[in-house]
Amino acid sequence: MLLTDWLHSRRVRYLLGGTALLFAVFALLRGAFLIGFADFDAMGGIDRERIVEAVGIGLRFDLRLAILMMLPVALLAFLPRANLVRCGLVRGLSRLYLGLAILFVLLVYVLDFGHYDYLGLRINSTILRFLGNKDISAGMLWQSYPVLQITAGWLAASVLVLWAAIRLERRLLDRPARVRPTISRAAVGAFALAILTLLGLIGRLTSINPSNPVPLRWSDAFVSGNSAVGALGLNPVIFIYDTIRTPQETFDRAQVAKHYELMTRYLGVTQPDPEKLNVTRHIGPQPHRLQFQRTPNVVFVMLESLGASRVGSFGNPLNPTPNLDAIARDGWLFRNFHVPVSGTAKTVWASITGIPDAARAESATRNPFISNQHTVINALKEHRKVYAIGGSAGWANMNALIQSSIDGIELVEEGGWKSPNDDVWGISDLNLFRESSALLKDDAKKRPFFAYIQTAGNHRPYTIPADNEGFEIRKPSLQEVQDASFQDVDQYNAVRLLDHNIGRLMEIAKRDGWFDNTIFVLFGDHNGRISRLPFMPPAFEQLNLESTHVPAVIYAPKLLKPRVFEEAASLVDLLPTVAGLLGVEYRNGALGRDVQLPAPEGERAVHVILREGAFPLIGAVTRNFLVQMNHDGSHATMHDLASKTPTDNVADAHPEEFARLAALARGLHETSRFMMYDNRRAAQ
Numbered sequence: 001m002l003l004t005d006w007l008h009s010r011r012v013r014y015l016l017g018g019t020a021l022l023f024a025v026f027a028l029l030r031g032a033f034l035i036g037f038a039d040f041d042a043m044g045g046i047d048r049e050r051i052v053e054a055v056g057i058g059l060r061f062d063l064r065l066a067i068l069m070m071l072p073v074a075l076l077a078f079l080p081r082a083n084l085v086r087c088g089l090v091r092g093l094s095r096l097y098l099g100l101a102i103l104f105v106l107l108v109y110v111l112d113f114g115h116y117d118y119l120g121l122r123i124n125s126t127i128l129r130f131l132g133n134k135d136i137s138a139g140m141l142w143q144s145y146p147v148l149q150i151t152a153g154w155l156a157a158s159v160l161v162l163w164a165a166i167r168l169e170r171r172l173l174d175r176p177a178r179v180r181p182t183i184s185r186a187a188v189g190a191f192a193l194a195i196l197t198l199l200g201l202i203g204r205l206t207s208i209n210p211s212n213p214v215p216l217r218w219s220d221a222f223v224s225g226n227s228a229v230g231a232l233g234l235n236p237v238i239f240i241y242d243t244i245r246t247p248q249e250t251f252d253r254a255q256v257a258k259h260y261e262l263m264t265r266y267l268g269v270t271q272p273d274p275e276k277l278n279v280t281r282h283i284g285p286q287p288h289r290l291q292f293q294r295t296p297n298v299v300f301v302m303l304e305s306l307g308a309s310r311v312g313s314f315g316n317p318l319n320p321t322p323n324l325d326a327i328a329r330d331g332w333l334f335r336n337f338h339v340p341v342s343g344t345a346k347t348v349w350a351s352i353t354g355i356p357d358a359a360r361a362e363s364a365t366r367n368p369f370i371s372n373q374h375t376v377i378n379a380l381k382e383h384r385k386v387y388a389i390g391g392s393a394g395w396a397n398m399n400a401l402i403q404s405s406i407d408g409i410e411l412v413e414e415g416g417w418k419s420p421n422d423d424v425w426g427i428s429d430l431n432l433f434r435e436s437s438a439l440l441k442d443d444a445k446k447r448p449f450f451a452y453i454q455t456a457g458n459h460r461p462y463t464i465p466a467d468n469e470g471f472e473i474r475k476p477s478l479q480e481v482q483d484a485s486f487q488d489v490d491q492y493n494a495v496r497l498l499d500h501n502i503g504r505l506m507e508i509a510k511r512d513g514w515f516d517n518t519i520f521v522l523f524g525d526h527n528g529r530i531s532r533l534p535f536m537p538p539a540f541e542q543l544n545l546e547s548t549h550v551p552a553v554i555y556a557p558k559l560l561k562p563r564v565f566e567e568a569a570s571l572v573d574l575l576p577t578v579a580g581l582l583g584v585e586y587r588n589g590a591l592g593r594d595v596q597l598p599a600p601e602g603e604r605a606v607h608v609i610l611r612e613g614a615f616p617l618i619g620a621v622t623r624n625f626l627v628q629m630n631h632d633g634s635h636a637t638m639h640d641l642a643s644k645t646p647t648d649n650v651a652d653a654h655p656e657e658f659a660r661l662a663a664l665a666r667g668l669h670e671t672s673r674f675m676m677y678d679n680r681r682a683a684q
Contacts, residue, residue, distance in 0.1 A: 010085060011077040012189055014172040018073060018165060019066045019200075025161055026062035026235070029109050030055070037116050039228040046226050054233035057221050060203040061235035064216070067200045069101050074193075085173055098165055103158045105237055110154050112236035114145060121227075122234045124243035124368070207415025211424035214392040218242050218368055219400030227372065230404075243368055251673035253277075259667030265600050266664070267593070279675060280589040283576070288596050289583030290559055295382050295448040297440075297518040298578055301505070302347065303498060304458045307527025308337075308540075308549045309485040310495050315535045318476065318484040320496045323503035324551065327522065331555030332563045334595075336623050339526055339571045340672075341609040342547040345396035347525035347571060348454070352377065352405060354572045354590030355679060356607050358672040360614050360631075363396050371400040372681045376575035378407050379586035383450040384443060386410045388436045390417070390456055391426030405681070412439065423463040425456035429498065430468060433505040441512040448517075455498060458528075462494040471500045485530050516558045519581065521574055524550030539646035543626055543639055548608045554578070568622050569595050570606035589679040591672055605661060607668035620665035625654070627661035631669065636662045 007013070034055070043051060076094050077084045084091050112123040141147060199205060203216030221233025256277055264272040269281055290296070308314040312325040313333065319325075339347050340356030345363040350356055353373045357364045364370060377385065385408055393399035393413045402411055414421065419431035427435075432453065440449050457463065464473060473493050486492040502522070509515035526547060533541045540546040552569070554560065554577070572592035579586050580594040591607065593599070603622050610628060611617035619628035621641075629636035638651040638658045651658040 008178040009185075009189060010173050010175065010177060011083075012193065014084070014169060015070055015074050015077060015193070017168050017172060019063075019070045021161075021164055021168060022066035022069055023063050026065060027059060030058055030062060033113065033116075034232065037113055038232060039120060043226060043228050046229055050226075051229055051232065054221055054229045057203075057216065057233040058235060060216055061221075061233070061238050063200050064203055065105070065235055065237055067197055069098075069105070071197075072097055084169075091169070091173075094169075095162070095166060099158070099162045102161050102165075103155075106154055106158050106161070108237050108240065110150060114141075114150075116231065122231050123236045123240050125240060127240070209391065209414060209421055209424060209426065211421075212391065212395075214394045217394050217397055219365075219371065219397035219403075220394060222371070222400050222404050227404075239368075250677055252670055253674075255666070255670040256674045259663070259670055262663055262667045263671045266667070267591070268597075268600060277674065277678070279671065279678065280587060282585070283579070283588055283594075284585050285583040286580045286594065286596070288580060290581050292517075292559065294517055296556065296559060296582065297444060297448045297514055298380065298383065298450045298582075299518055299520050300351065300450075300452045300574070301502070301520065301522045302351070302452070302454045303502075303522060303524045303551070304344065304455045305526065305528040306458060306495065306498065306524035306551060307485075307530070307546055308524070308551050309527065309530060309533050309536055309546055311551045313551065316484055317535055318480065318486075318492065320484075320492060321499040323499045323506070324522070324553070327502070327506070327520075327555045328551070328553050330557050330562055331520075331553045332560060332565065334552040334565045334569045336566060336568045336621075337523070337550060337552040337570070338545075338548040338568065338606055338608050338621060339524070339550055340548070340607050341612060342526035343612075344525050345398055348396075348398050349401060350571045351523070351574060352401060352452075353676075353679060354575055354588065354592035355675045356570075356572060356591060356609065356668075356672040358609065358616075358669060358676065360612075360616060364676055365396050365398050365401050368397075368400065370676050370680055371397070372404040373401065374587060374589055374679050374681055375405050376579050376586050376588065376590075376592075377405075377450060379579055379584045380448075380450050380582070381584075383448045384408075384410075384440075386412065386436070386440065386449060386451045387454075388412050388432060388439075388451060389426070389454040390414065390429065390432045391421075391424070412436075422465045423461055425459060428463070428465040428467070429455045429457040429501045430465065430504060433501060433508055437505075437508045437512045437514075441514055444514045455501075457501070458491075458494045458498040462490040464493065464497060468497065468500070469504055471497055483532055483534060485533050485536075487528070487530075491528065518556065519559065519578060520553075520555040521578060522555065523552040523571060523574065526550065537642060537646070538644060539626070539639060539641040542646050543628070543641075544610050545608070545621065545626065545641075548610070554581075565595060566623055567595075567599070567604040568606045569604070573606075590675055591668065601660070601664065605664050605668075607665070607672060609669070616669075618665055618669040620661045620668060622661070625650075625657060625661060627651075627658060627665050629662065629665060633662075633666050636665075638662075 073094050076090050082090050084094055115123040202213055218239055222230040260274055260277055267279055269279055310316060311321045312319045313328045340350050345365045346357035349364045352375050385406055387402050387409055391414045393411055399411060402409055414426040417427050417435050419427040422428045436453055440451060475489060481489050481492040530546050540549055573595050576588060576592045576594045580596055605620045605622045608619045608621050609616050610619055616631045617628055618631055619626055624641055626639045626641060637649040639646050640650050
């Protein structure tokens with residue numbers, strides 16, 4: 001039959017057989033790692049299911065590597081005239097390529113085994129550091145390992161695998177053709193191979209969102225947060241490639257030391273150490289802690305792409321957020337609240353770690369060397385911990401940070417919900433709220449919970465689900481919505497839908513019985529691209545502060561009286577502030593501070609990054625001023641946020657405030673970069 005005739009193709013069978021051969025080799029090497037190198041002692045207390053899951057993830061990486069190695073062979077196999085079947089020269093090139101590829105890949109495995117035996121870490125791009133001291137490194141290897149025997153074993157194994165590949169090639173390609181090639185058979189075969197290849201590279205057979213097929217990533221290996229278990233799920237060749245792509249920029253120690261005294265005062269470090277650059281503080285229960293009979297729940301709700309300019313409380317003329325406005329009136333409203341830098345993954349990073357994402361390449365969540373962070377969340381020892389996202393947490397490798405940093409976290413994501421996906425971002429926000437409540441409500445009667453709910457509906461393609469509990473689309477003119485900071489009518493309605501769903505969340509919490517004893521922390525993760533802001537001070541548009549200026553409310557009407565904070569506050573301050581309300585003791589090696597404590601610097605100042613990249617534009621912002629500069633401190637300027645001409649440099653008019661904020665801007669930035677590495681947890 002035409003649908004299966006392509007399976008009789010000599011070239012197809014050879015490619016499938018070659019892939020299977022390489023996969024079997026990599027699976028055997030994974031078994032060798034499990035038997036000879038895996039640190040099972042460090043996995044104590046980890047469920048066997050987690051260990052099996054990690055190994056399964058590793059096997060899928062092995063399959064990906066096998067497919068990638070065979071792709072050049074596939075190209076040579078299907079050349080129109082001179083190909084593997086017809087041309088000896090092409091077959092020779094294929095054998096040469098496979099021989100070199102096998103030599104290289106098996107060498108990486110040998111180095112990986114040695115690297116793990118020596119350091120307890122799978123091989124990654126940091127191995128390149130040994131090249132800086134080639135003589136010493138070579139001497140250490142020669143004196144520590146049987147180099148000649150290992151080399152002989154590597155070469156012998158490479159020859160054996162190449163011999164098997166050549167034998168497979170001769171057996172399958174040199175036999176007579178069983179079917180006559182036709183255009184229809186070729187089309188069916190090409191389509192089938194493409195689908196199989198795509199599935200193998202993605203590494204998933206289920207929970208694939210066709211609109212956003214997130215492939216398996218290194219972060220998926222860290223399913224338990226335990227580094228020894230995570231090691232079972234990595235493929236050394238793929239992992240070294242991933243880590244080489246991650247720039248190892250770290251931080252400027254000299255600049256950290258230069259600003260250390262200033263930053264210890266800012267942070268309230270009680271035991272400064274200029275040699276070790278200690279920034280860690282141990283914070284005890286605060287006098288302003290809440291008085292309660294039952295420990296409150298805590299629910300963080302990240303409001304996707306919601307800037308302050310899109311909220312009625314900040315003067316938006318179209319009144320798009322009546323539910324959030326009502327919450328703001330009855331809660332703690334932060335009028336000058338900033339995320340350190342625009343971007344969803346960067347907001348997830350900062351909100352969990354308390355450190356601005358000062359990475360100059362991709363987001364910090366994509367860096368496997370710093371995904372294991374201390375977080376104040378772990379001080380909530382009584383609380384069940386749940387992270388809920390409607391789509392995939394593998395995007396930007398956020399799942400590595402979440403699972404490696406938060407003890408006992410239950411990560412629920414795409415594929416774990418009952419509701420169907422509505423678009424590229426997974427299930428709708430409304431269904432996310434419904435199912436999150438269903439997950440938490442019964443257990444909440446026995447113990448408190450901490451839930452981080454990451455919304456996504458206010459993001460292109462701005463889907464309006466059919467199941468929306470009475471939400472009605474409005475159709476103002478394009479001019480009206482653009483004058484109110486929206487790009488178009490779809491974005492305006494997406495913000496309204498987000499607000500509608502926040503109102504439903506509060507109703508669901510009341511219905512399910514956990515509203516009264518819950519502290520809700522709602523915050524925008526960044527602003528979407530703006531159009532015009534005639535209703536806001538010009539500084540926000542002209543100085544690009546609108547991208548970091550977001551709404552933030554702490555809402556617990558049964559526990560907190562309404563309050564408005566006018567001083568500047570930051571996303572990194574939220575967890576310490578909640579910890580202060582709960583009266584817990586916690587370790588803090590990050591930049592965030594409890595907003596109820598006096599700011600040692602006087603007028604509270606927070607860090608912002610207004611231009612990303614290799615040469616960022618950094619700043620310190622207060623309620624009244626912004627000081628900004630290049631990352632190296634050059635071209636520093638000061639701006640009055642209330643001015644009608646905010647781009648004017650007013651440094652000369654306020655020399656003392658300019659000097660104070662200029663020093664803070666540089667100190668906050670350099671210290672943030674340092675903290676991203678200093679705040680790492682020891683391997684578990």
